[in-house]
Amino acid sequence: MATQTVGRTATDAASRPPGHGRRNEDARPAIWFLAPFLLLYVLFIIGPALYGLLMSFFSTSLVKPGLGSFVGVDNYAEALQSSAFWTSLWHTIWFTILTTPPLVVLAFVLALLADRVSRGRWFFRLAFFAPYVLPSAVMALIWIWIFTPGLGLLETALGKIGISSPNWLGDESVAMVSLAIATVWWTLGFNFVLYLAGLQDIPRELYEAAAIDGAGPWQQIRMITVPLLARTTTLVVVLQVIASLKVFDQMYIMTAGGPNFATRSVLQYIYDEGFTNFRVGYASALSMLFFLVVLAVSAAWFILVRPQEKEA
């Protein structure tokens, strides 16, 4: 971007020192501007990341000072051979599978519906997005109450129409589904808003033209809306998957990883090993493996998005 002066004679270009200084001329002020952020960044992001990597090769204990004894790759070997690790990974994946489709599809459908309705959009936004701002603890307490055996709203409501409820949070095979239901209620609003914004960016003329051509609403959605929202959908899916991988709060408060560890997620397993069992070295190795999983998903998204960017 060429510099422009506003009502001044163009003396600036001539008055700057020519040659080498130009590339680095702002070095001094730049340091001051960057310093606060970079300092905190190195201290609290980069530093710990490297320290965590270091600890993963030792048998560090939380209650003992220092690094403990060097164990090489034993922590990684233990993690990869540990059924607890793989089951917690599976639980996390299962949770992702349970939550991502509803959170993407339902949000899309509801946004579509909301887009068609002209008035009262603020009401729908409130209804769907209000849960999103709640702290996880609030959401958890409310849903624990709804899921309570005998007294819970869900059991009573289903009972009225003749469906018997399982023990929502106490039955191993159902507990994760219950957590998924609560999570969908909690986080749908974000995707809803995202989709709604995307929908409103689609020019109305496209729809009108299609309607004139005799296309019904269904076809309009299939032919116009879905393709144009492809980028938003990819973003929603990837954000959703990564957020699901990092799930912790719901499990911690609502089931404590139970019953019988059936809902323990990877992050909760890391927490258990590091802070309940004090095995900080092992937990660091687990964290590194977890990081690789998240990285892989992000990389997959990056690869997916690049061709889309080129198309757009």
Place this chain on the structure above:
Amino acid sequence: MAATTLDRPGTGAQATPPDVQTRVKLFNRICAGVLIAFALLWLVPLAWALDTALKPNAETTKTTWAIENPTLEAFTNTLQNTDILKWYGASFITSAMTALLTVLTASMAAYAISRMRFRYKNVVFWIVLAGIMIPGQVLIVPQFREFSTVNLLNTFWAVILPQVPTAIAVFIFKQFFDGLPKELEEAARIDGASRFRIYRQVVMPLTRPAVAAVAIFTFVFTWNNLLWPLLVLTNPDLMTIPVGLSTVQGAFGIRYADTMASAILGALPLIAVFLLFQRNIVEGIAGTGLKG
């Protein structure tokens, strides 16, 4: 961006045929109906929580919406028997400080990257970008160790500091700055203003949307963060709302009205934030989403 419904006459050369119009009207009615049903369904949990909180504890065993003896005793119980007011304070302080520091540090760093020329600029930018890849949860173990070593556990700083360096905030600000026209800054430069003055008096006043978005999002995310404060704030005096509420479950047992009252009280501040800043939040999400 006024909404249009499809049963208005088109602005094209032809109006839509009448039979299509009625079909579309019916379809829209159905859409509205389904949407309202879902919205009401979505409101049920919060409404139920409020309903339960207004009952006396003994009455909560009757699973009906009707309240025989409406009372606020659950709320007063919670206010008296828990440290919820202290939790409010702790959450407010940590969230506000984090938001403030994040906006300051991130915008300054982004300004340097966007507007200044210095060697290694790209290196710095890529290092910051890499940070977006690292999920915070991966760092809890070494961060805990770090704070334990310097004796800063159980302080608000332990909660605030690790949440300040947010690579995404830098990114957002940089995008925004890149989009600002440079004329005003150049003029100020010529007038001899220092970089910092330009930043403070010229650029930042124009950056309000980004500041609002980053501040609000940081505030909300810090407020709702459970895992990290759970680890570092074991002193019940200092707990933030999520951490404090996570102990309520065990302490209250079957006093369901009290539990719901504490949940509602815990939710109030953020609902207030949401109502106040709805538009900023929504625009923030929309902006991030569409720009990728």
Place this chain on the structure above:
Amino acid sequence: MTGVPASPPGSGGPVLSRRSFLRNAAAVTGVTLGGAALAGCSSPVVSGLAVSRSAPGGLDYWNLFGGGDGVRMQEMLDGFRKANPDVGLSAVTLTWGNPYYTKLSLATIGDKPPGVAVSHLTRMKNLVKADLLQELREEDLARHGLTADKFNEQTWKAGLVDGKVYAIPLDTHPIVTFYNTDVCKKAGLLDAGGKLKPLDSEEAFTEAMQRAKAVTGGFGGVIPINNETATPWRVFWSLYSQLGGEMLADNGTRVTIDDDKATQVLDLLSGVTKSQLMPSSIDYQGSVAMFANGQAAFLFQGEWEISTFQTAKTPFSMTLFPNLFGGDRYACQADSHTLVLPKQPTDDPELLDRSLRLVRSMLDQSNTWAAGGHVPSWRSYLDSEDFKKLSPQSNYASAADAAAYDPEGWYSGSGSNFEIVTGSAIGSAMSGQQSPAAALAQMHDQLGTLAATDSPL
């Protein structure tokens, strides 16, 4: 967001005024709340931002007692406050189990531990190994009259670590038998004095269940299984210990399960649910409710549920957990609540004294605590006439001497992973989800992994 909107996209008059109303209302609420919060907590604000210690002259006390126990504990704490107005006592209840011990450990590591905390005896040993507790020296204890002879001998000995004192026992809380006196009378299970005839063999046990079931029309007895690992473990461990079996050795590094004995117990337990003498699917609250309204005549659970049934006016009494296999060598699972002093970052003799004053006060109020069903360890109450007359607690007071504590290991103790692992396996056998053999194999497998892991302590 990359552009600067010239003005907010308006949507019409009425919406704007509603929005501004909401805005104002929310703003007022927010400011009020924020102000109230800040006003009400200026000292935590300071202590939160500064690296300072807690208020001088104060005392922090952590416990994990909810429900009926929680109410009783509050009563006792109020008693302490009345007698010691100079001590600013701040008591906190945290969730029972792993979360409590994790928080306690993290607080001690973080240099802000409470002055006094409750700890199960079995967990206390691990806290000592992790170097998180203060050793209690004889001279300090003597100053407050807390000498070894004042406590139940077995319990005191059980709490020593390498001969040193780290904890003051408050009670022993064994698993016991709750029985419905009305139903048992009708079923002919009571003796002349109205007390339950001892169930001292497998046959006697099964017969009692059958007779009780005939009277109740529901079940003979009940043991919670769903979403519950502690009770199945406790029932199993009692019977298994009566047979003389062991589970762990060398501080938890070796698994030493006697498969025959374990199978015998698992067969008995799974058989009792299979034949529907006891329900095969019931959770903790459900089991309590079932006993309270007479659908089951027997409940095998910790003694702490006594208040629930007293309030529900169930006609019941309590006695020792059945001695099916032990003969002379009676055993029943129990743990003890103890009071410990976490390691403080600085030496503070005044804090030590305040802490020990609280400990002494709790012991002096053992009568209140025992009313909650626990067997007191403080001899001056345990040996007193008042306690001997306290029924039904006195029925099972001897359990304190026959207490079978959980086997030792860094991963063991009340509410620990050890209990979760074993309790789930046993529970799954009882609910019929697995065969006893499969459950036993699961235990071997999971305990083996835990045992093979190096102790972090």
